[in-house]
Amino acid sequence: MATIYDVAKECGVSSATVSNVVNNGPKPVRPETRKKILEAIERLNYHPNAFAQGLAKQKTHTIGILFGVVDSAEIVINAYSAAILQAVLSVAGCQGYNVTHITAPWKGAKESLSAFRNGRCDGYLVVAPPTDSDMIPALRTLEIPLVTVSWLPDQRDAVGVDIDDSHGTELLIDHLLSLGHRRIAHITGHPNLGSAQVRERVFRTQMLLAGVPVPNELVLPAHYSQHDGYIAAKQLLQLPEPPTAIFAANDEIAAGVYEAARELKVNIPTDLSVVAVDDRPLSQYLSPKLTTLHQPFDQVGQYAAQLLLQQIEGIEVENKTHYFKPEVVLRESTATPNPILRPTSDSNGGNQNAIKHGSPTQ
Amino acid sequence: MATIYDVAKECGVSSATVSNVVNNGPKPVRPETRKKILEAIERLNYHPNAFAQGLAKQKTHTIGILFGVVDSAEIVINAYSAAILQAVLSVAGCQGYNVTHITAPWKGAKESLSAFRNGRCDGYLVVAPPTDSDMIPALRTLEIPLVTVSWLPDQRDAVGVDIDDSHGTELLIDHLLSLGHRRIAHITGHPNLGSAQVRERVFRTQMLLAGVPVPNELVLPAHYSQHDGYIAAKQLLQLPEPPTAIFAANDEIAAGVYEAARELKVNIPTDLSVVAVDDRPLSQYLSPKLTTLHQPFDQVGQYAAQLLLQQIEGIEVENKTHYFKPEVVLRESTATPNPILRPTSDSNGGNQNAIKHGSPTQ
DNA sequence: TTTGAACCTACAAACGGTTGCATTTTCCTC
DNA sequence: GAGGAAAATGCAACCGTTTGTAGGTTCAAA
Numbered sequence: 002m003a004t005i006y007d008v009a010k011e012c013g014v015s016s017a018t019v020s021n022v023v024n025n026g027p028k029p030v031r032p033e034t035r036k037k038i039l040e041a042i043e044r045l046n047y048h049p050n051a052f053a054q055g056l057a058k059q060k061t062h063t064i065g066i067l068f069g070v071v072d073s074a075e076i077v078i079n080a081y082s083a084a085i086l087q088a089v090l091s092v093a094g095c096q097g098y099n100v101t102h103i104t105a106p107w108k109g110a111k112e113s114l115s116a117f118r119n120g121r122c123d124g125y126l127v128v129a130p131p132t133d134s135d136m137i138p139a140l141r142t143l144e145i146p147l148v149t150v151s152w153l154p155d156q157r158d159a160v161g162v163d164i165d166d167s168h169g170t171e172l173l174i175d176h177l178l179s180l181g182h183r184r185i186a187h188i189t190g191h192p193n194l195g196s197a198q199v200r201e202r203v204f205r206t207q208m209l210l211a212g213v214p215v216p217n218e219l220v221l222p223a224h225y226s227q228h229d230g231y232i233a234a235k236q237l238l239q240l241p242e243p244p245t246a247i248f249a250a251n252d253e254i255a256a257g258v259y260e261a262a263r264e265l266k267v268n269i270p271t272d273l274s275v276v277a278v279d280d281r282p283l284s285q286y287l288s289p290k291l292t293t294l295h296q297p298f299d300q301v302g303q304y305a306a307q308l309l310l311q312q313i314e315g316i317e318v319e320n321k322t323h324y325f326k327p328e329v330v331l332r333e334s335t336a337t338p339n340p341i342l343r344p345t346s347d348s349n350g351g352n353q354n355a356i357k358h359g360s361p362t363q
Numbered sequence: 364m365a366t367i368y369d370v371a372k373e374c375g376v377s378s379a380t381v382s383n384v385v386n387n388g389p390k391p392v393r394p395e396t397r398k399k400i401l402e403a404i405e406r407l408n409y410h411p412n413a414f415a416q417g418l419a420k421q422k423t424h425t426i427g428i429l430f431g432v433v434d435s436a437e438i439v440i441n442a443y444s445a446a447i448l449q450a451v452l453s454v455a456g457c458q459g460y461n462v463t464h465i466t467a468p469w470k471g472a473k474e475s476l477s478a479f480r481n482g483r484c485d486g487y488l489v490v491a492p493p494t495d496s497d498m499i500p501a502l503r504t505l506e507i508p509l510v511t512v513s514w515l516p517d518q519r520d521a522v523g524v525d526i527d528d529s530h531g532t533e534l535l536i537d538h539l540l541s542l543g544h545r546r547i548a549h550i551t552g553h554p555n556l557g558s559a560q561v562r563e564r565v566f567r568t569q570m571l572l573a574g575v576p577v578p579n580e581l582v583l584p585a586h587y588s589q590h591d592g593y594i595a596a597k598q599l600l601q602l603p604e605p606p607t608a609i610f611a612a613n614d615e616i617a618a619g620v621y622e623a624a625r626e627l628k629v630n631i632p633t634d635l636s637v638v639a640v641d642d643r644p645l646s647q648y649l650s651p652k653l654t655t656l657h658q659p660f661d662q663v664g665q666y667a668a669q670l671l672l673q674q675i676e677g678i679e680v681e682n683k684t685h686y687f688k689p690e691v692v693l694r695e696s697t698a699t700p701n702p703i704l705r706p707t708s709d710s711n712g713g714n715q716n717a718i719k720h721g722s723p724t725q
Numbered sequence: 726t727t728t729g730a731a732c733c734t735a736c737a738a739a740c741g742g743t744t745g746c747a748t749t750t751t752c753c754t755c
Numbered sequence: 756g757a758g759g760a761a762a763a764t765g766c767a768a769c770c771g772t773t774t775g776t777a778g779g780t781t782c783a784a785a
Contacts, residue, residue: 002480004741015765020743027744029762048477052423053741055414056770063463076456078440078449087440094438094466099483101425101463104456115410118364120771121461227644256648263650282589286618288625288650366771377735382773389774391732415771418740482741726785733780743769750763755756 003045011041023049055120063099064089064309065122067136069129069151069194070107079225080253080281081298085128085150088302096310098123110139117143123313126150126305131193146312148305152322153195160312161322162305166196166278169294169327170203173248173276176292176329178211181337182246182274186219188233188258190250197225200250200278219244223254230257238265238273245338246274252284255291255334270336280330289333297325365407373403385411417482425461426451426671427484429498431491431513431556432468441587442615442643443660447490447512450664458672460485472501479505485675488512488667493555508674510667514684515557522674523684524667528558528640531656531689532565535610535638538654538691540573543699544608544636548581550595550620552612559587562612562640581606585616592619600627600635607700608636614646614655617696621649632698642692651695659687 009016021028022038055061068082093100107113124146130136132153140147149161177185187204190197208215223229230249234257237244249255255277267273269289277293284291312318371378383390384400417423430444455462469475486508492498494515502509511523539547549566552559570577585591592611596619599606611617617639629635631651639655646653674680
């Protein structure tokens with residue numbers, strides 16, 4: 002590969018002059034010299050070596066991206082991370098930055114932190130890190146530009162971008178309550194993710210505010226997967242008093258709920274209302290189409306990338322979490338609760354009973 | 364940030380010795396010296412600079428990944444590329460390689476090629492490049508390790524990994540034919556992608572071999588998207604003689620077909636059989652579940668990454684395309700053609716007529 | 726005590742750029 | 756033609772490593 006010296010020799014000038022021309026440097030260069038150099042570059046197929054430039058300029062033009070590695074060493078590219086990634090790539094690409102996946106699994110600050118000091122990236126973007134990890138506090142000590150996406154919402158000591166899940170969950174639960182549902186179940190997301198924690202907390206709060214009890218049997222754990230959603234929903238729908246509505250922590254869990262409902266011949270939405278969070282394409286593939294909380298992932302990813310690039314360029318950025326508002330997308334998966342009980346339950350009294358009965362169960 | 368010299372000074376040794384210790388170098392080092400150095404490294408939080416190492420060793424431990432940028436400057440992370448990416452990341456991660464997205468749009472060999480000479484990556488993985496682009500031939504001239512995923516299948520002059528779409532399509536069409544379908548429509552994928560081209564070609568061949576004509580009205584273009592599938596399917600289903608089966612070039616197109624069918628009250632599979640390609644999760648979200656060709660993307664991505672890493676490590680790799688076999692996953696979206704015509708059509712004769720009529724149309 | 730082998734360690738030259746400063750050239754002006 | 760400012764270019768140090776070679780220890784055997 003041709004180096005800057007090859008070009009310089011070819012033109013009979015020094016490497017400094019070539020560098021100056023290549024970078025449209027501060028010093029004026031005689032037009033004929035410039036032309037000669039540009040031609041030599043073309044002829045020799047010269048392109049500056051990124052690593053040498055990185056060394057000299059102390060700037061890599063690369064950002065590192067880390068996808069929250071929840072209790073596994075595997076990076077997971079799901080619909081969520083793909084959406085964020087896409088948005089980040091578009092912003093980074095426009096500004097001439099590369100995006101590198103950090104593939105090394107996080108094994109705790111002591112062991113993993115030093116690898117981030119290797120000067121490979123100008124900054125890091127951490128997406129949905131586990132809340133019980135020491136990752137973010139540790140990374141902050143490096144004093145390298147850092148932006149978190151969807152970290153614990155009440156953590157304010159880092160530059161972060163997130164969706165106002167708290168508000169979104171309120172909207173969803175209010176929707177179900179206003180339809181008349183009282184026996185509402187929740188299938189939670191991964192316990193180590195901030196989003197799941199918020200959704201569960203706000204769910205409970207809203208129910209409490211509405212004076213509707215939430216028996217333990219109606220809150221089941223899952224890991225943001227269809228399979229887990231299926232298992233949980235099956236359990237819920239086979240309860241002596243099944244819920245009339247299920248709040249699934251994300252679309253994929255909802256897909257599992259649909260599966261279980263179909264298997265148990267529970268009709269959505271007449272027998273069971275379903276709401277979820279994310280509004281990934283799959284919510285439209287499901288039949289009936291899923292009522293879900295639209296999460297503006299593209300905005301989140303773009304803004305996160307912008308905040309990171311600003312920091313890298315030396316622009317001061319406010320040290321707080323920036324929130325985007327989600328929106329409820331009403332589709333076809335919710336309805337008023339069916340007063341006729343499903344065959345699996347007592348055929349008298351129906352949900353009316355369920356509600357009354359439900360209250361003291363708490 | 365601490366450098367190797369800081370460590371060396373701290374211990375009163377030379378940088379060479381530190382380097383030797385850090386890399387478990389070839390030269391023996393006295394145990395107490397080693398211990399002293401390791402402690403200093405710990406104390407100073409030293410980590411070797413990746414760029415300096417890259418310069419000195421002429422090895423970046425990074426692979427570049429390019430997602431086929433079809434007629435747009437935007438990188439698209441869809442279900443397909445996400446699956447490949449995930450597989451690549453897992454292999455690369457295990458072997459200590461980083462993965463960088465090449466964000467610069469490809470503007471032709473003349474303009475874009477030199478950027479790949481910047482020494483940032485040890486090799487490149489190109490996923491589903493457009494068939495009408497000069498990208499691959501140009502990249503090959505660089506003599507940098509290169510692996511293509513899903514390039515034009517009949518191109519044999521590069522190391523490539525692909526799925527035997529030809530065989531897969533045969534299986535799908537045979538399935539439809541053996542069910543008794545004769546009026547089979549095809550909604551094609553993006554015209555600039557090899558996968559789409561193969562699927563259409565083999566579709567036509569198989570139909571020809573079976574002696575079943577394929578009128579032009581039954582082959583409609585789409586761009587591997589739900590929306591395009593919806594538009595095309597609507598057109599097909601409103602034909603005077605609608606098809607009894609649709610071969611969608613991928614799952615997302617099939618999702619559009621489902622949408623159109625639901626809107627037009629066409630029942631799947633009794634009125635219309637649908638088959639597609641990919642077997643992404645969405646094929647199970649659809650109702651009825653989609654019969655589709657399972658594409659082993661994880662194997663493809665992993666193998667592609669392995670071939671690339673082998674080349675980088677200097678192992679000779681055969682200069683050909685390696686194929687993986689797809690498998691038909693029979694689910695619920697196909698059935699024998701319904702002899703009773705849909706209301707939109709003549710109620711006498713039904714598909715029998717359609718077949719007979721269809722023949723001379725060719 | 727010398728000697729040679731076996732070990733360690735340091736020096737310095739890359740790797741391919743950038744950049745402040747010094748130097749040369751060019752072009753005016755008097 | 757001399758003088759000087761401005762413009763153009765060159766020199767050399769530096770970015771943080773690796774690595775070949777040379778030099779310095781240590782130690783046992785002679």
